[in-house]
Amino acid sequence: MRVDGVSVQCGFELMEKLECRLGVHNLSVYYDDFKALENINLLIPCKRITAFIGPSGCGKSTLLRCFNRMNDLVPGSYVEGSIFFDGTDIFSDNYDVTELRRKVGMVFQKPNPFPKTVYENVAYGPKIAGIKKKAVLDEIVERSLKRAALWDEVKDKLHSSALRLSGGQQQRLCIARALAVEPEIILLDEPCSALDPIATQRIEDLLVELAEKYTIIIVTHNMQQAARISHFTAFMMIEEHGDPGRIIEFGETSYIFTNPDNEKTERYITGRFG
Amino acid sequence: MHRRSGRLFGENRLGAPDPHLFLYDLREMGISRSVRLSRIVKTPDNFVKCALFICSSLTVFFVFLVIVFILSSSVPALKELGFKNVFFSTKWSPNVSAPLKGNYGILAFLNGTILTTIGALILGAPLGVGTAVFIDEYAPVWLKGLVFRGVEIIAGIPSVVIGWFGLTLLVPMIAEITNTSGYGMFAASLVLALMVVPTITTLSFEALQAVPEDIHDASVALGATRWQTVSRVLLPASLRGIAAAVILGMCRAIGETMAVQMVIGNARQLTFNPLTRTSTLTTRIVTDMGESHGVFRSALFAQGLVLLIFSAVLIIIVRAALKGRALSQ
């Protein structure tokens, strides 16, 4: 197989050392008759940040939402192919979606704390998982908030409404809420698109920190963001309106951004379209 | 072992995505090789869903019950007296001791219902639609909420209270001015006009609000006066909604009972004079039900059946006008 010299050296060797517990295989996603994604193949490296970039409408979010089967909520959606998580296809018939979603946390585009107190927001996940003891919950809340770098800011107002926090704080609260159920993977769907630059900076720092413990997949519009924080990048695109989204290129971020294989990737990166 | 490209998956310079490459990986990871089509299974909350479904089907069951019981109770009258003698006769002279000997023609009351409803709409529809347009377009900000709240308050006033108001204030006033008893369809229409205003106003207002702001702005930007904007843009654009509002107001007027009963005079005669005592379907039911039995009672239920059909037909028209958009009141 003819391969590009540079990518063999670096891209491959890096991947070889990494453990991958999440793999997408020949995945296509449909909304009724509309094919949103076609033939996606991907491995997600553990404890690294993987970014999905691409023009809007290319199916980045759809792909992201496959990992915790949030697309189930869209009526008329179905998938072909598989996503393997620790060796099991998450689309198999008896797969426990609830369990999956506990292991694969998600943070959304707009901060969406529940209209409850800060404490209740973080404790929500553990509570529905059956943890009732207050002491345990207290500990989880504190730990999660600390990990989300929010503890110092909210420790005095744990019992006031989460909606009173600033946008950036709300988003970090959402991250804390996702962390509280002890996930292994965190999905982030353009988590900074509704935030100002300073709040964005804090979230980015946090993500880099979190990547030491968690596998992170982030969808972003912002190429600088992908370049700054992610270890791996998948570039997605649709050919024409109405076509399904495909992965054009996937590899180590530094290579995707400096020396992409694909012409389309290069054009996108350099801002010539999309 | 086969060495692979740094662009591990997806399309690379070599062309199409290479699934074999990928499968190779999966096997390495101890993942079974399977290509399968799976339909997403819905989270099984089936028990809850079932219970909720049963509860919501109760509504259908209730409608069914209402139809069955009103229909079955009016069958004796239609059977014993004949369809024609009930619906096309103006003679209503019940015989309490021997019900079968009386006459039970409801045409006079049907006439009363129709005329009072028309009267109510002639007075109430301009008032209701006008108030809605006023709130939407003309009212200064501080007045909008006040007028809207006021309309909501009218909607909440119990009909016996409005009836008592009509009986003690409007009827004597009409009597004074026209030198009649004061009771009759005119008084009923006045009272009803007031009662249909909230329905018409809130629903028309909703329809006006649904008109996109930019259409309105476009008209204003072209130099149209407020009235031109209202008459040429807003009203035509919300016509269906306003029509639905008026029809629902009509529904309310046809079905209103107690307030009308208190001011219409309750005579059993056919009249076209708005200042003469007469009855409507609803008021006749209330007035006579207490002492009725047998065919007499059944004839009252037949009037209920007419009301049921009226409102069912009207609601179907409204739904057609709104094309399945949810109604809200």
Place this chain on the structure above:
Amino acid sequence: MNPKRADRIATVVFWSLSMTTLAALLVIIVRILSKGLLKALNPFFVFGKPEALKAGGGVLPMVVSTLYITVLTVVIAFPIALATAIYLAEYTRRESRLTRVIRLCIDTLASLPSIVFGLFGMSLFVIFLGWGYSLVAGAATLAVLSLPVIARSAEESIRSVPDTYREASYSLGASKWTTIRQVVLPSAFPGVITGTILAIGRIIGESAAVIYTAGLFVRKIPLNPLRTGAPLSAYIWYAQAEARIPDFRSVVDGGAALLLIIVLLVNFVARKLASYYREKKIAG
């Protein structure tokens, strides 16, 4: 006509139409309260026993009947209405033929004249089931009447809960029912309660549906729900229609004022609650 002039005329017309509406409201309230407020605030009237033939009777059993029947109605109607609303808002994102039928039935039920409910309740509960004129027959009738009203407003409140809350909950591994119970319903709660209280206002004011199901006149406070009751609104109608008591005018004046005050109070509470919750939601 000159457009400017037409515009001025239209402005005057719209102003006068809406002011007529407001004036009518004002006249009714002033009239009813000026005639009956004193009586309605008189404890001997509110807490007095009614008289059948003499003057000087009160309306306590009627007020109690109204309260009793309202509570019973809500107890019957609220769970069914809430379940219907949850089903329609959460489980039928796609309109099927079945849900369209349910919706049509709700709309139909909501627009039926109350007298038709009265007839229905009379033939089903009073006669067919043999409950007689009783509080429970009246409450059952009113429950069928208020069911669509409560269900609609509850559905609207549930639908207005942002989808992002649901997504967040699902993403944490909550099941659908858990999400509804823990996130959707608490957020929709203020709207649901407001809608229910507004429906209560309507139940209290309702008379045509209860006079031939619950009853018109009682002398003693009804304790047994299987006994005849006399909701205040029904009694007001009865007192003026029969005019047996010599002071019926003053009794009806007082009763009407009392009923108006209760209903306005109920509606006021509903609105206040709604705005209180709206503020609380933001301010915490």
